Every structure is written in structure tokens, then in C-alpha cells.
Amino acid sequence: MHFKTLLKVSCFILLCLFVMPAMAQNLTVTGKITDSKDGSPIPGVSVLVKGTSTGTVTDVNGNFKIAAPSTGTLVITYIGYDRKEVRVSSAPMNISLSPNATQLNEVAVVSIGYGTARKKDLTGAVENIGSKNFNQGAIINPVDQLAGKVAGLVITQPGGDPNQNASVRLRGQSSLKGGLNPLIVVDGMILDDPNQFQNIPPDDIASYDVLKDASAAAIYGARGANGVIIVTTKKGQAGKAVVTYDGLVGTSSQSKYYDLLSAADLRSAVPNLGALDKGANTDWQKAITRTAYQQRHTVSISGGNNNSNYIASANYSNQQGIVLNSGKEQLGLRFFGETKAIDNRLDIKMGLENVATTRSLIDYANFSYMYNSPPTYPVTNPDGSYYAYSDFNEANPVEHIQESYFKNYEYLTLINGSLDFNITNDLKIGGTAAITRNNVQEHGYIPTFPLEGNVNQAGQATENTNSYKTNAHINYDKTFGKSTLNVLAAYEYNDYFYSNYLAKGQQYITDNLDNNLGSGNSLYNVISSDKQEFKIISYFARVAYNYDNRFYVTGTIRRDGTTKTGLNDIWGNFPSFDVAYRFKKDLFANVEWLDDIKIRAGYGVTGNIDAIGAYTSYALVGPQNPYFDAVTGSYPFSYAPVQQENENLKWEERKGRNIGLDFSLFNGRLSGNMNYFNDKTTNLLSDYAIPEPPAIFNTVLANVGSMTNKGFELALSGEIVKGSKFNWTANGQISFINTKIDNLSGTYQIGTNTYAVNATQIPVGYAQGRGLSSNPITFLKPGYSPYVFFLPHYTGVDASGNQTFDGQTIAQNPNPAGHYIDPSPKFSYGITNSFDYGNWTLSFALRGVYGQKVFDNTLLDVATVTRLPGNNVTKEALTNGIKDAPVASDLWLENASFLRLDNMALGYSFKNVSFASNLRVFLAGNNIFVITKYKGLDPEVKTENAAGGSLLFGNNLNGATNQAYIDANYGGQAYYPRVRVFTIGINATLK
């Protein structure tokens, strides 16, 4: 953002110096030039009378005054915007300029990690998305702003829970056990956990730069294997103080429901309901949900002068979940300031962000209760109290949701500062320091429910994830004749701490003693705590050289050392090498329609050490199951090894090759890029089976096996219609990614012994529900993509309604043979269109995935007639002919290809408003429709296995344990329904 301003200001100055004095004319024309996207005034725009050398430039408010013949034409040009010709008019002329979309923009600057580069000089696969292209309206996680916008970047928000973490995949999956989300770097600071990004207010973000290929990400070394997303927050600009307000309010509603039997349906399906019929007619899906409201407000004040700038912003948001009692409330404060001293040679920056988030979580077991409860049961008794009932995995979900509470209070503080000093014009030294503190306080209470016989429970827990990071760097940037050299060398030190403690109890004599945890049955009081620390120390360097803006070479090397890996592999090297050639000048100098064209090739090595815990490498003992000491009647802890140590653990290594082509045609009207990559990840970390004994664990975390990610990405951007009043631009991207496990065999070492593992397949995901325990259905298997399904083939039912699999019933063959089915998508794509007409803008973003399959575990459980009469079923259960117990088969593995209208926004900009230089109102919709054959609630589910959850109450809260390509986790029936959201909002910049 601020670079653009800098350029605007410099152009303005240059033009002031060189534009000829105005000649005598017969008409004085006045006008104002604004940005067509947001209506903001543009200073320094060149306004020229066509066919003459008469011209002027706009002032800081975008106004101009020029003498011109009444029949003349004005030519308006400005770097970064499309040229425009306008007939002279005597009335004040309001002229809007459209930013030009050229991908090889001469001036655009992108972050490449520990520095920036001009877009045209990039040698790696890096994509930049500015705030003007963000998805608008309601979002759960700021990365949702990017969904569908970047080829190769797949962002999945699994369900409508405002507290769910997004799954972000850049160029597929390259780890089986480690984190899969790209590294997120905010203003130069690597977030300790990519999920912390969920707590950053979305309105604070100015742009994203996505480092896609291994050579671009290699500067992040042992943590770069999943790619890198660099986030730049909004900054102040030189000029008078600017106050902005961005706000929206909206409503969300569930976008799809299962077709469960109504009470009338149940009564006709089961004529003799007897005691099961309580005379009610309850739609439990609707009973636990609501129309949810949300609001978001951000106020910022920013400004600066030639030597300094600042921005301070405050953000408040409150996002209700559609499920009762769930939601997220957030208050954020941010400050960023920069100032220069010592003849502008010293540059000091400081950023401070503090976000307090309050989450109201719900127990996902309530979704099972919702599906299981008969529609003939009421929610409440006539006197208003809850109607209580209880059966296996069944209770009143409304009561459970409303009467329990699970709150998380999260406090994220990011503090960073930097100093840079220009020793000479070419040589700069600097240092940065950053402190991150993330404190999560959990507080939960489960009351005694009448008739259920359960005991009440309460607990509080605190988790701290803190880090201290610093770096020291030297930059040398020099141009010699046609050669430009940029050199960076740096040292970095990162120290990470994690700690927690919790206390919980049960059997409180009255409710509301959850703030007096020790007052329950002291036998059941629990205390626990943990603390861990690890460090990463790095040295790295980058050399970028270009000759004549035509030939480019970039090389980087990073050396990372960490306490996480085994003692034998502390240090690792991560190099990269890129070349690029802009060949318009040499080969197509005379081709007018070709503006620019560049070919790139790169090779890089990145790593992933997420799968290795702080102490996984070491032989440690810790408290294990208690034993009984009959003499004292006590239960001391036994002490035993806590893990199978492996002193030879090291990072997974992704070796990536990428070739790419960037182009701009027809004066920027059509631009785009394409990339082909072929990456191989070796030393895959997973838990491999080992013989026990002699081992005392049956798996060891080891670096064994390899996998391949290959893909092709194409992104196009076009200005389809360009006129004085009407503009239509379109962006589209598509990516084909093929991920395959090559092998899971290899050797590992413990101590000095070398052992072999040869895993033909490792079970990962399970079908869940009653009668479905120990039922693995997805596997890691060489030759297939991760989480390949292995399922019996459903071949209809026999005369008695028994399911057959390859022609045989379960009675004939209790163990039907499985077949491998690859669930991974063939390609994913996104299309964004935006239209400007006068003051109106309309944009819509479509996003889709083709060839994906999802296992509909909810239907497997619920579309089963044998659940009647006690548990409700879908209408399909009455008609699908299946009369026997559920069996996980390919019948439930559904085509989950989809096309979603992700985002649509209609905006109107008011011009010439007395109090605001920019005033825009908009109406936005999110998830307006989805076209899919998938029969479940929504085809987007998590595509990796992630663990997590609440320290206090296990994994059911917030649906923390998800299964790849399987729609639900807890009891097979816990998918927080996706929502459709409509918002209205305002963006205002006050005068």
C-alpha cells in the first residue's frame, strides 16, 4: 500500500517539474480523478490535451484545472491505471480510472520473505492478492478472503462453526503427520501456529503474497514445505490524518438440512409408537439452530509525513453461530508506526497487536443427540422446563447446549520492532525483534441433567504459547550499469515455549460452583500441567542478480538448527536456485499485442518439522497409569518411558521443481501465469509399526517413505469490457494437483541400530457410529493419494433387504473384500467477475472442486431403518430398501464435486459527499448456492486428519478431531452445518 503512495507522490513531483506551462486556451476545464474501485482521489495524474503538449497533474485531492479547446479531448494517464480519453466538457468532470490488471505490472511490489521484489522481477511462483480482490462480507477466518483466488491454494472452512480452524492447502499435501497449513508470516513475523491467524481482524489486512514453489519458500527453510503466505497489514500514508470506518452487519442461516422424518412421518411409518409418542412435533435440526446475527466494526486513524507514518485501529466483531450458544466475540487493537531519523538513514518500525477473543463452544455430541431424538418428543414441558429424556447417545440437545457452557478466552499479543540503518546508499544493516504471547483460558461446566444420572463437572485450564524471535540482517543493493544485485544475509533466533495447567472436579453439591473448583468430591479433583520448549536457530542468505531487466538469477541458502530433531541431525541445509528470462525485448520486440513475457525455472529444498514434538527425539520417563499400594491404600503413579525415542529424527524434506510463464497481452487487457511443478518429499515422518518386544511401543516416529506432488496451475486475468462508464474484469484460476504416496518403506535408527520398516498400508480414518467400531476405511498406501478409501462394493439388497457386497450378504461373508477408491479432487478452480457501472460495482466469485469424493458417515448412520422407532431416520431410510445394520461401503462414498457461489457483493459509491472522501455501501452474500450431487449437508469437509481439542473436555468440543474426506467425527454425526450469510456494510474514509 505505502509503496503505491510513495510512487504516486514521486510521480506527482516529477510531473510538476517537467510539465510545460499551460498555453492560452478558450475553456477552463476542472475536474476530479478518482479510483474506480473505491472512489478515492488520485493525486499526480497526468492530464494532457490530446494532440498538444498542454497538460497538468492532479493535486493531492485528485483535482485538476486545465485550459482546453471546447471540442478537445483529454488524455488521462497514470502509472498503474488504464489510460483514458475523455471529451472536454464545461461542467466539472468526474473521471474515474481503473487500475490496470497487468500481472507484470511495472510498479507492483510483492513480499518474498525477508524482503520485497518488483513483481516483474520475480523468479519464483509468487502470487499477490490485494484487498481490492478479497472476498467480501462475512468470513470466519481472514484467509477466507483468499478462497478461490490463487491457483494451487485450496482453502476449506469445514462447516459453519465460527470457531473452526480453516484448512489451507498450498500445492497439495506433503506430510502425513506434520502440519499441512502454509507458514503464515504477518508483517515479517512467523506466526507460532498458523491457526493463530484466525484471531487477526480481517479489516487490518492490506494484502497477501503467496510463495508457492519450493524455491520461493526455501528462504523459510525447515518450515517452508507447505508454502508460505505473507500477510501485510494496512499502514499509514503521508498526508493528513485519515479516519476510516469499515463495518457490516449480517445474518446467517443454515444452508441445507437433512430430510429427517417429521413427527407425522414417524407416526405413519411406525403405527404403534406407544410411549415414544409424546404428542409433540419437533424438528430437532431447527430446534438447536437459529438465525444468527453478526457484526464487525473497524475504525482506524492513520497518517504521516515524509519521515514517518502511523496507523492505529480498533476492531470489534461478534459472530453468533447458528447453533444455539455458539459464537465468537473479538476485540482487537493494533498500532503500527514507522519513523526515520539521521537524515532518513535510520528506519524504525514498531507494531503492536492485541486481540481478545471469547469463544462459546458447543459439545459436538449434541449433533448425535439431534439426529437420534424422536420428533415426537417436545423440547420443553408445558411449564417451560426442558423435557428430559436419556437413552444411549441420546438426550435433549437443546437442554444440553443451553445448560452446559464451554468458554475459551484467548489473548493474542504480537509485538514486533525493527531497526534498519543505511550505512551507505547500498549497504543496510538491521535487526528485528518479536514477542508473541497467546494465552488461552478455558472454562467449562456440565451440570447434572435431570433424569440422566450424570454427575456435574467443572474445570478451568490455561494454555500459553509464547515465543521470542529476533534476527539480524545485512542488505546490499547495487546497480552497476545494466546489472542489479540484491544481497541479503541474516541470522535468526527463535525460542518457543508451551505450557499449560488445568484443574477440574466433579460432583458439586449445587450448580454454579464452577468458580470454586475444589468444592466438589475431592476424590475426583484433577490437576495437571506441562511445559515444553524448543528453539530454532538459522543462518540464511539470498543473492538476486539481474541483467538489463531481462536475465535473472536468484539463489538462496538457509541453514536451520533445532532442538526438536534428534541429536544426530541438528543442522540442515535448504538451498534454492532460480532463473528467469524476460524475452519480449529479444524475441518479440515487434509484436505489439505482447506487452511482456517471462519464463521462470526454479529448484528448492524446504522442510517440515511440525510432526516432531519438542522432545520426541529423547528417551524420557514420565508418570503413567497409577498402581495400587495396598499397604497405604494409595495409588502412586508408575513411571515408564513416555515414547519410543528416535535420536535420528529429522525434518521432512520437500525438493521442488517449478517452471512457469508470466505474460501480459493487449496492453494489459489479458494477463496471466502458468506453473508446472513436480515436488518430491522424502524422509516422511509417520508412526511406523515396529515389533514389540523388544520395543515397548508398537510404533516409532521415523523418517521413512516418500511422496510426490505434481501439478499444473493456470491463472488468467482479463479486462473484458473497458469503457468510460462500464467495465468488466474477470479473473480465473484452475489447478490440477496429483498427490501420491510413493512408498512407506525404509530404514530407521534407534541408537546405533538400524531397522527396516515396510508399511504396505497404514489405517487412518474410521467409519463411526453404532456397530461401526474398529472400522478403518481410509489408509495411507503407496501408489495412492493419502487417505485412499478401502471399502466393500455395495451391490444392492437381497429379497429380505439385507445389503449385498459383491453379491454376498454379511451372513454369507462377514468380511466382504474392499476396493481402493481415490477420493482426492482432480482439479479445483475459481472464477471472479466484477462489473463497474458508474457508481455501482458488482462482483461475484465462484469456486469449485471437481472429482472429489466424501464419505457421508452421517447418512450411513441415519439413513438406516433399523434405528426406528427409537431413533429418527431420514426419509431415504424408508425407501432405500436396506433393512439390516449399517455397513461402511462405497454406497456412502459420494461424488462431492461442487460449484459454489462463494461470494457476491453489490456496492454503491457515493461521490461528492461532504464529510467523506470515500463512502461506499455494499450488500454481500456468502455461500449463496452450491451445485453438487453430494447428499450430505455440504461437500466441503476437512481433507486432512487433525487432532486437537479441549484440554478440559477432550475432543468433542469444537469438533476438533476431523477425519479426511469423512463428513463427521464424533459418533459419525457431527458436522456443524454450513451457513448462508447476507451482510450489509459500509466503507467510509472521512474527510
Next chain:
Amino acid sequence: MIIACTVTLIGGISQSCTNLNKKVYAVVPVGNFYQTPDQIAAGVAPAYTALQNLPDGNVMQMNEITSDEMVVPTRGNDWYDGGQWQGLWLHKFKPDVFVDGGWTDLTKGIGEVNFILNILNGLPNKPSNIANIVAELKVVRAYSIYQMMDMFGNIPLVTDFNTDPSKVTQSDRATVYAFLENELTTNIPLLSTTVDKTTYGRATQYFGYMLLAKLYMNAQVYTGTPQWAKAIAALNQVINSGKYILQPNYFDNFSITNDGSSENIFVVPFDKVHIGGMNWEMQTLHYSNNLTYGLTGQPWNGFCATADVYNKYDASDARRAQFLVGQQYEADGKTPLQDPQANLPVIFDPNITSLSDASGLFRMAGARNIKYHPEAGTAGNQSNDGVVFRLADAYLMRAEASMRNGDAASALADVNKIRERAGVADWTAGDLTLPHLLDERSRELMWEGWRRQDLIRFEVADGVTYFTGARTPAKTADGDTHTFVFPIPAPEILANPNLHQNPGY
């Protein structure tokens, strides 16, 4: 301020810039532990805690559901679970994750002891009673090795922690038999003969002799040669020690406070607060039975017994009360228990005609066993300690060995001790037959994890298809006797390609 920060940080960097030493906070490096007597006691304890999965886990289920005593039918949508429960009953054993659960529960006990022995062996200052500690550990380990050999036949016999895993191969039953006989006879004399709180839940000499007796009782199955006299000698060591008496009330051996039993020789202690894993009440009781017993969660309505089993008891047999049949009631003893989902009264019917039935009535199929009495205020994780060896089993084993060894009079005296305690008439010499003895073992040791072994032993000794024969419901006769051992679990063959699958699988 920023300058000050940076200066401080740069100063700090020079101190620590390449320091990658780890710091451990909440756990202890192996080398720093096992220093004090308390640490050694806590470090030896895993030999016992590793047994906590055995009395009520996959090992028990594999030894009972494959026999006539326990069946887990598929009730509506419940208890299909990939066919694993039906497969056990039908003897269609798969080398699946369930069978692997039994394998790993046993190898845990072996591996932990190997680890501890290795640590003790390397201690610079060994405790004065090191020989006794080592002997106790070896005898405890022998229990897991024995169970593994009994269930899986050809097993890896690994007793040294430092064994190269890639060199581990299988040993046949005869080899493991010889190892165990030597291991036990060598180490038993070093164990304690004290039977009081100091040895509760720990291996005494009598634990060792009971294990040795089990080995000898089944010697014919393992080696082809019976060892009845040796079995009697081992059992005499237990019975004649006078340290144990038959508990007058059979159920005192299994109650929530069964640590007071004078009959139990070895138990795995459980506790509702501290040591979880005894889930008997959840596994067998009907969903609604929480209202009967004051449980804090709903049971799972799984394990039950057929009429063939239930009808083995005389009406006067005190032991029959371990089974629930007929109408069940709420805690007041008056309100008939309902199954709200099936909309039927809860009337347990031991007549099970099918292995899978979706009808509401079938939810009530099978007699339920509350030998380990449910504990109010729990939902699983009961406090009843899990019984492994008890005196009644010693009497019944000695009776069988005596009879097979030609001493019917001794056999009759031993059996009648058990029958008298149960409140049923003494047997006459004419009643004392091997089939009757096998039934008496079932009545006495119901669901205690020995039935599979007993059926196989009697089948081998007497040539009657007690184990491999047909059974109601649905089980047909096995084609051959490969089902005497379970398949080697597939995950274990994956982990160690040296392992060969058992014949017939």
C-alpha cells in the same frame, strides 16, 4: 525503547546464538531416573500396570467369546463392528486390529519388564534385594508370555531389551514351554511367601505355582505330553500352603471391595477414581440398566450368555445369581424397566437363536452377567479388582489332574469343596466324569477368561469337539483344529516380516 530492546537482544544473541541444548520440564530423561528406592518402586510398577488391560479387555474377550460362555450378537445397529464379535463366536478369526489388540496387550507386559530388567541391570548401586526384584519381574513377565503362547502358538520369545528387532523370529510352543518351565522353577523360590497387604496385587510364590500349574495342566496341548503329576505338585504348593481359604460367599471374590477376599491369589487392582479399565457393567447391561444400578451413564448392551450356559446351573446354585434373566426393575426393585427406544419392557431372554437381529425384542436377548457387581456412581471404571488366579480354580485343576492321573477320590473331595460353597449337592463317585468336571469349571469360573483354554484341553485329552464343535446360535463345526490358536495379527507381520502366519490362516 526499541533501540534498547535490540541492543539487549543482540547482546543476548552473542550469549546463546548457537546454543541448541534442550531443556526438559515436565518429564525426566531416562538417565536421571531410577536413582532412589521410591523411583525404583515407581519404575518397577509398570510390570503390573501393563496387566490392567487383561482381565476385562481383548484377551479376556478372545478367550471367552470363542467359547460357549459368552456371545456378542449384533443387536440392531449395535455390535456389528466390522463383524469382529460374530467372527469370534463363529471361529472365523481374522488377523485384524481386534486380535492385534490382544497381542499388544500381552506384549506390553513383556516389553515393559524387559526394559526394567535392562535398567536394573545397569544400575551402578543396585538395591540389596535386587535378586528378588528381578525374580518377581521375570515371573510376572512369564504370565504374559504364557498367555501369548496359549493364544497365538508360535510367538516371538524376546526377553532381552537390547535384542535387534530385525532378528526376532518365532518360537514354537514346545520351546516356549521349556523356557517357561525353567524360568518359573528357577525364580519362584526367590519370591515372597507372605500373603497380606504388602503383596496384594503382586506376584508371590503362589502366583508362580498357579502359573506353573496352568502350564502343566495344558502340557499335552503345548507339547503332546501330559504333565498331570507335575500339575498336582504345583497346585499342592498353593493349596497346602494354608494361605488361602474358599470365601464362604462366592460373590465376595468379585465385589467392589473384593480386596478383602481370602481366596484370590492374584488380582489386577482397579479403582473407580485411579485405575480405570474394569467396564464389566457397561459391556453386559442393557442401556436402561443405569436406572437399576445408579450408573452415571448408559450401558452398552453387549456381552451375554446363551440358554445352554445359563441352564447348566441348578436353581439352587448360588452362582446362578451372577446372571440376570427375566424382567428387570429400576432401583426401587418394583418399577419394571422399559426400553424406551424399542418401546418394550426389559426382559432378558437367554434363548438366543440368531447372531444378528434388528428387532426391538432382540435388544433383550441373552442372560447378563453381574458377577463383578455394578458400582453405583460409575459408568464403567468400576472398583472391582480383576481376578486372575483364585483358590477355587486350584481345587478344580487339582481335581481334574488327579482324576486324569487315576486318583478319583482326591478329585471328588476337591470338587465337592467347590460344590458345597455353591450350595449344591455333593457329587457321588458316579457323578465324577470329565464332561461333568468341564461343566463344573464353567459354572465356577464363568467369564473369568479360562474357558477357551479349558475347552481345547478337554478336546485334546478326550477327543470330544468341545471347542471346535457346532454351537447355538449359528456356529457350525470348525473344519479342523487350526482354530486352537489365533492368527498372528497382520499389523505384527507388517512390523516384523520375519513372522510367519499360523497354519490354516
